[in-house]
Amino acid sequence: MTATGSRPADEFSTLDPQDIDLAAHLWRNPTTRAGLQRDFALSRTALGSRLDRLFESGLVRESERAEQSGGRPARLLELDGNYGLVAAVDIGERHSQVVLCSLDPEIRARRAVDFQLDAGPGAILESIASTIEEMLAGFGPNPPRLTTVGLALPAPVDFIAGMVTGYSVLRGWDGFDIKSWFQQRMGVPVLVENDVNAMAVAEKAQNWPNAQSLFYVKVGTGIGSAIFTNGSLYHGAQGAAGDIGHIQLDGHGEPLCRCGNRGCVEALTAGWAIVRDLKGQGATDTDAIVQLANAGDPLVLGALREGGRLVGEAVAYATSLLNPEVIVIGGSVAAAGELMLSGVRQMVYDRVLPLATRRLHLVPARVGGDAAVLGAAQLAVAAWLEHESTSSTGSLSI
């Protein structure tokens, strides 16, 4: 826990949006004073007074790290992760994970909130908001300031409007103004994003920071994917880009999907489809699937091996279209050993032309179960800095 609570709550509003431009730049690329002078075409004196204000506010600090560029080493400047807290929420189908973290982001507190999905968005969001307040109160009488909130949802999301935009397991959320509701409730900027996009953001930031084109596939209860092109998330026109789970594959039977179509990748091999087929063997949910796989259950291992090839068929199409540098296979079902990954690998290398696979990294996700909250926190910090800076473009440079 940090001592940031001693600062007055309204201090952030005294910062100039131009100063926030510097802070936003440092958040993306920590650099030296000379680097900032160059990037912002500022005189030494002008930069000095802006930095003094940022140091005083606690938003920017000198890093322990230094940059060696010819002469003597110069200290890097960076955003101070302890300036305040971000609340990040991974909204699932039966419960949500709520975390409070620093701006870095480093998790400082966590709590699970159970709910019934049919309670509707208002009641579920209210239980999340009051949980965030209780968690802040747990920091004592002077809790660190809450700067922003990031919500990751299992649904296609228009992240600018902050709404669910189409079919998902979140029935009744379509068109509900989540962003405005939560901003009004919490009094801070709020970012709403699809959960697979959030997971991919965390994976990219931690393990592939310089990748320009990255394709992330999540195989959990459902199946989805996220696309980075030119280093940025690609959302598509309606926020539905990457909906790989509802690509229909021929020749594998036509089981009914949750979307109402038949033969979707999800209906063949998502966590819920494996549960449908192997419930009698004890595969009652994705946790049970992972446990049975680790225990060497032949039916579950067979389902994962076949599932890898089915997911791989869809991933092979995507690879031909996108020619990514990196494909990451994540999600709770994919985490059950190497079987799924090897199935994907087999299909991609069999079906895609060598030019697109020659330098391809096809790897398992490494961030783990906190990927969605960590990514949501990073996206929320980006949105908050954007909100407070001079250049509100509506797009996030993450």
Ligand SMILES: [Zn+2]
């Ligand atoms: Zn479907």
